[in-house]
């Protein structure tokens with residue numbers, strides 16, 4: 041106990057969904073908590089939800105159970121945090137978007153396109169020397185795709201960070217206490 | 228007008244320049260400026276004292292303070308002192324401490340008190356000025372991002388750019404500061420919001436959808452705890468600052484009597500149960516008593532009550548209370564299991580939980596047979612009689628600082644409030660004064676800020692001077708960090724009693740140098756006491772040697788320093804002089820009195836658990852380690 045370094049060898053990946061009030065400064069408070077405990081955030085994605093007054097933060101991180109529990113408890117203390125759940129991978133749909141710019145000349149282009157077809161992903165930009173590929177999917181699929189593209193030479197790569205929802209009819213925001221937070225945004 | 232949504236409520240810089248829904252024109256209420264609304268809100272909250280210091284960006288707010296204003300304004304000489312005075316006020320009265328300071332340097336000077344208030348769970352509302360809303364982010368004159376700077380150390384914070392939000396933000400801040408686990412709430416108030424006009428109405432509806440502190444315990448947890456306590460053969464109650472904050476003194480005392488359990492009180496909890504109560508074993512941890520640490524290491528059930536297993540209490544966590552099942556009662560769920568694995572977690576207000584637990588115990592007793600605690604108490608009494616609080620005698624009739632503390636306690640009124648700085652004197656105050664009332668010991672516990680003493684004493688005196696005399700016991704080092712506040716104390720006419728245990732050194736650090744750094748007294752000589760201290764310390768470079776040769780007088784002369792502030796200054800270099808000076812000080816009641824007590828420099832704080840060691844390795848006096856075999860023993 042009292043070991044708050046986020047990552048140690050053998051730590052497991054976790055996905056947290058954090059519902060917060062949609063207002064400036066909230067993300068800084070949330071990420072600051074991770075930083076203070078030297079957690080490395082693996083990926084982070086944030087945007088507003090079906091309710092414009094609520095934002096949803098999806099964080100994936102490698103952590104041991106004790107530090108993770110402490111982080112969740114500390115996050116819960118932030119007044120702008122409305123709800124936190126750790127998503128069970130079996131009960132959730134998780135997706136990520138990547139854009140990959142890969143080397144492709146006359147000789148290799150058809151091989152790359154073959155992989156694109158196989159994975160049902162899309163080419164979004166073509167250049168005599170490169171192809172830019174857009175791919176969406178769960179982490180495993182994207183890892184496999186990137187593994188196959190790597191030998192051609194990846195020029196540039198950007199990932200959106202994971203987003204995730206639980207399976208079934210329920211919305212996380214249904215569990216937000218005192219639901220009349222507000223209808224419109226301060227814009 | 229419809230009640231504001233949190234998003235309206237949030238006072239960020241509006242992303243559009245036009246007013247929302249022409250809101251300002253529809254709001255009902257009394258027209259005034261934001262600055263006037265701030266002062267009115269404080270009055271309507273029932274705030275009776277505000278501590279602070281003015282400046283450019285908060286001038287409109289200060290301008291709104293008039294002779295008709297219903298609260299007292301205590302003007303300090305430094306913002307850090309305003310924050311610490313507000314803490315002293317909050318701790319001695321149980322109310323929220325409020326500060327009003329300017330932007331930039333005024334705000335950054337509040338960082339230390341904010342961190343202190345978080346560590347010690349002190350309810351504070353800090354209002355800082357901020358540059359105009361449209362200048363934010365431009366590095367304007369005296370701009371600092373105090374919100375950003377303080378994110379990790381506040382309980383909550385607000386940036387207010389709209390005057391109309393002021394009464395609601397004040398209502399929320401005041402509520403957040405004192406409810407749940409108390410803490411500091413910052414309100415960064417732009418000049419724009421201060422000067423805008425608005426419509427004032429009271430009371431205000433709070434909108435805090437993400438804030439729901441739990442106060443009442445879950446039923447079967449109480450039962451589990453009651454059963455554990457009833458059957459425990461070696462129970463121990465470990466009370467921390469949370470018990471003090473929850474004002475759970477009565478409930479704690481009742482629980483101790485009900486199950487006849489011993490109680491240890493952390494530095495932050497001194498006085499929560501009277502030291503005169505036969506169940507009290509004193510302070511645990513690094514400078515705790517042998518009985519308190521012995522009981523911790525040997526207990527079979529440990530009930531942590533508003534305590535957070537701080538490393539100054541636990542020593543080596545792995546070997547802390549090695550045989551104990553732990554019941555942990557705390558209002559903050561994040562404290563439970565943070566440092567020590569817990570068998571029965573109870574989230575709730577300590578006073579409420581203890582009340583419920585005290586009702587549960589008799590019911591459990593009807594079903595379950597209570598354990599016989601006689602052997603446990605015999606063991607505790609053995610420790611108490613073999614290892615009482617004691618101290619080494621000084622050579623040549625010098626004053627032992629521990630004796631001086633006892634002498635002050637002997638002569639002072641029993642209902643005095645005791646405030647300390649940080650260092651050896653702080654530990655001696657905790658060890659050698661018997662605290663019989665809650666809130667009678669005020670100290671910087673978690674952050675341990677040198678310089679805390681005088682401002683905190685001022686705040687305590689402002690809060691409680693009519694009912695309780697206030698004594699400050701400080702070190703010569705710590706006193707110099709905030710000695711300018713003598714001006715505040717004098718201007719406010721506070722009859723503070725100040726005893727400086729002047730060992731001419733940063734005593735606590737010097738003690739560590741003696742114990743762990745081969746006596747190398749690097750930069751701990753203050754030369755403000757005995758004149759020959761300068762030559763005693765080996766000067767390692769010629770610069771220092773020359774500087775020390777030039778010094779023929781103690782700098783500063785604390786008696787003259789007191790006199791410069793129109794306070795009374797006294798000096799004592801022997802025990803007779805000490806007693807006389809204390810008596811003289813007790814007779815003066817129209818201004819602060821400072822006594823410069825020239826104490827023996829080599830006195831040490833014992834017992835001591837060496838840093839990082841287990842509490843079982845406690846050293847009672849050099850060479851005596853009474854609990855050394857504790858970890859194997861049961």
Ligand SMILES: Cc1ncc(C[n+]2csc(CCOP(=O)(O)OP(=O)(O)O)c2C)c(N)n1
Pocket residue numbers: 648649650651652653675676677678701702703704705706728730732733734735736
């Ligand atoms: C602001 C700050 N700086 C440094 C320290 C480290 N420190 C702890 S105790 C101490 C010495 C205190 O000396 P003094 O006030 O004379 O008290 P004594 O220990 O001699 O009783 C120091 C420097 C601290 N606690 N706070």
